[in-house]
Amino acid sequence: MKKGAKLVLIGSGITAAVVALAETARYGMAQYLSGVAMNRKMPPHSLQAERKVVASCVNDVQMAQVNQAGKELAVVPHETVTIRGRDGISLTGHWMPVDHPKRIILAMHGWRSAWSHDFGIVAPFFRDNQCSVLYCEQRAHGNSGGKYLGFGLVERYDCLDWVNWLNTKTGGDIPIYLCGLSMGASTVLMAAGLDLPKNVRGIMADCGYTSPVEIWKYVAEHHLHFSYQVCGGPLGRVARGKLRMAMDAESCPQALARSRVPVLFVHGTDDRLVPIEMTFENYKACSAPKQLFIVPGAGHGMSYVVDRKGYQAALTDFWTAFDKNPA
Template sequence: MKKTVRNILIGSGAFALTVAAVSALSYNITKKLVKVALDREEPKATKKSQEKLVGSETFFKNIEEMGPSVEKLKNSSLEVIEIEASDGERLVGHFYRCENAKRTIVAMHGWRSSWAGDFGAISDFWHNNGCNVLYAEQRGQGDSGGKYMGFGLIERFDCLDWVNFLNKMGLDTLPIYLCGVSMGASTVLMAASLNLSENVKGIIADCGFTSAHDIWKHVSENNLGIPYTTVISSIVDDMFKKKIQMGAKDYSSVDAMKESRVPVMFVHGTDDHFVPIEMTYENYKACTSPKRLFVVPGAEHGMSYLEDKEGYEAEVLKFFEDYDK
């Protein structure tokens, strides 16, 4: 009997140690994931690991192809603008004025990206078709202030601040469109439920995700091979709250779409392995305002415009035509 009890105690101790080790491992993995997700400081990573993260072996090739258009936009006649966000953070934008403009675009770039990198390719099209563009630098990135990125949870309020600033600039007589790519798309979608001014006529969301929780669950499990357990999900939520005062599940693009009064154009490529197209389908289904969907066969993440310029431009111009009024 004593031997049996002793064996049970030893077994229990070993089990407890195993649980503790697994818990510590889960915490350390999660801490690294959240640091990569939210912290301004860019983690050191090889090209191969970055390609694995986004689920694309042509990630850097695509970036190289956009190089000339990125430099062209950077060297355009841009006015650097600084504003104070509603929470006191310093935000920086680059205003590209168009003579005889018909409308103004607020362009929100993606996660660990840049305003010129995400919009260099489409910049000439916008400019040649009567668009002023405010290229915002997302908080926690580039020249804007902030220690953390927020996956749209906090950036959505920055959209409202930029819109209010543009209207105070005297552009309140022109239609305004919120446009975003990747995390920028989710940012503008989440902004749809805010108290936007009446001259905000539409939103164009290119490859946006449904929520911070959903995108990191997908990336962890499908691209990185890390099981996104209930324990990890709970730790992620706690860390989000500590860093940005909102949990990863506290709000989503889907939530915003259920309250949207602004027309939305959704765009997504079928070969996107970073943000799966199913997330746009879910956002589209939830959208209660006038909506349209443009799917680009064969396009990887953020590459829909380059994959089908003619189709993309036609859809955007039709969207402007329908809602500029």
């Protein structure tokens, strides 16, 4: 073989090796990131990545209020209930009924959070306004089963299963409102695209994102500081293997475009985890009756803390509009 041909072969081999190495690195990064995002048990040495994401939205004074309220809600006497999701996963909820309820709130918490933490601050207002509440533990959190978080794609079906449980429990004639914070907000917004019972009168969505793909892209580029294009393809394939569902199988705008259920959208202007533009996009896509409550100066999930009176007024107006008037 001539020397030139040998050099070409060697060069081709080196190129192939580099490409293979790059693909291996991309796949390894995708495995790691999907573990941070989706696994119940996070990968080793992943705490720093989680801290980078969470630290972007922490106000110590406000978080202290939220933490204290969460502790208080957790010890309120209630009934702990379990159901089986349609895929067989065990799901846990915390049922806090009131006498003569005007409505029922089905509450879905956010990513790597907890029912009492996310809703402790608003729970007294729910109770004082004759709301029975089912606080759900999202799959792969707390006492619920499941290995993986689905960013709303699978949880939307859990939400429907809980609605059906509530109607069996209470008779199906009490207005139900789906309520979610962050990932929980996107969960209930995606659930809007399902065939919900007629007594589901509304959805309250606080700081929800548009889709799993878009929030992953935003967090990767703005908090973890790398291009999503580098591992977006492998990440989608890894995630699909975990959920048995494509990550673009549903989005909030798609679900809202075909929904009949009224929505109250809430977002803070200083949210650095889920950009407020995502709520604007969801709001624009919604074909049902809709209301928008924006809180100046509020960070991620802190709208109720920053403007309690305004938030309470928005909830009251929303309930008044739809308790007895289904869309």
